[in-house]
Amino acid sequence: MLSDDEIKHIEKLARIRLDNDAREKFKGQLSDIIEFVRTLQKVDTTGFESEARKRSFKPFLREGRAGGELERDKVLEQAPDTKNGFFKVPPVIDKD
Amino acid sequence: MELNNKSISELKKLYGQNSVKPSEVVQSCLDAISNKDNEIGAFLEVMPEDALRRARELEKESSEERALFGIPIAVKDNICTIDRHTTCASKILKGYKPPYNATVVERLLDAGAIIIGKTNMDEFAMGSSTENSAYQITRNPWNMEFAPGGSSGGSAAAVAAYMVPVALGSDTGGSIRQPASLCGVVGLKGTYGRVSRYGLVAFASSLDQIGPITRTVEDSAIVMNVISGRDTFDATTIPDKPGDLTVGLGRGVERLKIAVPGDLERWDIDEELKGILKDTVAKLKEAGANIEPVKFPDMEASIACYYVIANAEASSNLARYDGVKYAFRAEAESIGEMYERTRGEGFGDEVKRRILLGTYVLSAGYYDAYYNKAQQVRAMICSEFETIFSTYDLVMLPTVPGPSFRLGERIDNPIEMYLSDIFTTSANIAGIPALSVPAGFTRKGLPLGIQLMAGYTQEAKLLQGAEMLEKIYNFNKG
Amino acid sequence: MNNSSYETVIGLEVHAQLLTETKIFCSCKPEYGADPNTRICPVCMGLPGALPVLNRESVTMAIMMGLALRCDIAAVSEFSRKNYFYPDCPKNYQISMYDKPLCKNGFVEIETDNGPRNIRIERIHLEDDAGKMSHETGKDSLVDFNRCGVPLIEIVSRPDIRTGLEAVKYLVRVQQILRYLGICDGNLEEGSMRCDVNISLRPAGSTELGTKTEIKNLNSFKAIEKGVEFEVERQRRVLEEGGSIEQVTNLWDADSGRLVMMRSKEEANDYRYFPEPDLLPLEVDGEWIDGVRDMIPELPLEKERRFREEYMLSNYDSGVLCAEKGIADYFEIVAESTGLAKKSANWVMREIMRALKNLGCAIETFPVEPEKLAGLIALVEDGIISGSAGQDVFAEMIKSGADPKEVVKKLGLEQISDSSELENMVDSIIAAHPEEGERYREGKKKLLGFFVGQVMRESRGKANPELARNILIKKLGS
């Protein structure tokens, strides 16, 4: 079972704040899911330890041809808040 | 003539004879939507003006060259449509209008298709019932008390209810095939990399694929022909075109080797579905196919592997929804508070659960035990499938263990909901093509589906086999 | 305890922006100083559904640096996601090579008081840059995403550096090499080259590393030297008082000349790295590497060595001339065409460098082409004009960019080196001063100066003094 501290730590990493009720509910559910996915550890994967990702073709690369920038107004009109062509956000208080 | 009931191939024929016009077809679909969708709730947004305007534009040109000339199509709401809402059925993207079209949308438009609306889904494609939408419930057209499945529930319901001949869905662990099975339509997920993901709002990047939901196997092939192929905006697309996927249609299954998982009894499969499966085996044998039981990759391991990888990737993919650049922002005094409140209020419970789980499995001290181990299991499953497909052309199994379930029945039991993906996730894990074909109905009138899987890049064989199943079931309910 | 009882251990991380035509994962063209948010697209903005595709040129440039620093180039490298929330990072993860970097195990040679020493390079990897924030204390912050996705290489040294001065020497070398390769303009003030310093102390003779602290935000060589000295002193005091060093990250505040703590170890981020699923592993074959090798010019160290041997220049001269590739190239053209290496070196190191400084321009846009400077040096060396006239001609050439011969003609500065003209002049002067001629012949040889002075006056300074002298000696007799 996840402890309160553990789930709070994950909330912090994920930048999702849960209220106390939600935390209680999630703690149980997440613990069940973690219990479930822990079954993976019983699977014998001998021979696949250093397996890279499946790849059956050579990846391609972008050749440098400039272009495709968006109009600024078009981008900014989707933003919750802007100022003088910038995106505006609440103060970045230290440690955030 | 009820044009909304026509399949793509039927409409193509009608256009070829100049006996209908795109605007008539669009109008017929729009009428069907306004008649039925209040109750069903398949669409988050319908675009009648856009669709009719485009239909009239298309009328100025000839229908010959373009593969989807005048074909109305619905698009799942996690696929970007320029200047039109794309919300992933999430509050956090409420009001968001992307400044670009997904590659699939561009390809559909180039082929002459007409986008008619955006369909409901589980928020960010996370779910198996479409109940996780922040906006509305979608009902199963065959029984309004039942779920359409998910996460592409809106797309499957729209096609099943004859509101459109085709809709795009996305499939990360079964999200095209499962709702297709529950709604009695054809749902195809191609090989990973077959269809560009550019403009598909990412859930799990290494698993996501866009695919068509149609009423016939032939239609599925026609649409897949249009949307597949390398895209220079998606580095994970496969270089070569699959070739014309309709070529295998009509060839039958003679001498095809089809494997059936040997341990299906282990799973709690609906009795009627078991009967259908048995009957299908017999009929396929009659048609000349060679059918044998095989040892299938461990399905429990596959689903556990899926939940680790999918949610790990999701936790990172969904980090960008933070209130800075677009759509929803919760008011706050500091940036940290803004993040936590925007994400706390903007995401629904299922999304939060998965982000937290994904964050957990990647966090310091757990990476090796979960994420790394899951990658090894994934590699092993891939290799097991390679072995199977070195002998067999296709694997046949149920898409879902049973028919649809009542709305609300599973919403509070994540694990039970997850287990409805038991037969579908392994195709995403291995990146192989898979499809669900309608296989008939339960006595209570709920659709059942049978799934086929094929080897890497073998979509043509998959559709060839699917067409045979279609014939066997002679699915023809109007 | 005295100062020598601790050894300082310094490792440097240099971030260099690559001068590619487009950003690393999209087609936007980077431009320093562009209007905010005008150099962005769905990809570098991390809009929902957008995907990265790696730009070939950025890999080529990273390989160039790898080869220049004698690194091994990995046949397969891989991008990972580094997950952290900050408003200047639109996806809230950075795409960066983590456990499979492109280049490994190289070195940079620096000069120290004890002779040359190799600073080992641990790795060089590629990553995308973040945007820029501007903060007003206690007020809202503003974000400009133009810089997002500009390709960076991070060059990580081993902890082989012992003093602030060595750190600067290492950085000057790295900057020089980046500029020689033409892959980065190496501007610390504008941030196209950035440096983080890791510092720890350990008892002299110990091989174990002490607890290290990190300094960021060092945007000049002076700041680096000072910041290092400051931190070394601080750590020494703590250790001498019997305390222990805390693992912290500090920011250098140039205004106050102090370090400000940014975060402590407890607050250290858990970045949850995992392989970037949107990009396949990067494969670099021998052909690519060979092609890049051919693009690498002679590097500063080799050039300095060659200048010493080929032109017999001192360590100092060759170091100054090779600091900038453009200057070194300029010098070589001058030296080759005059055949006078040391004279050419002096001209370049004094007149040219002074003029560049006064004009505030780069050698590439300097109005006097090297061939013209060579012409000027030849005019002086051949006695066509005097040394001081040479300075006047040079000043005029900077203004007009004209050919030195034309300038000499225009200013009428040409020396009279035509002996018949001078002989006539000498004849008439001797004839005009018979008394002085007589006394000269009687042994008062000092009077030769008087005659030379007369010739110079007569010719208004344009007579070649050497030639005039010889003619006088001949004509006056003994």
Ligand SMILES: [Zn+2]
């Ligand atoms: Zn861009």
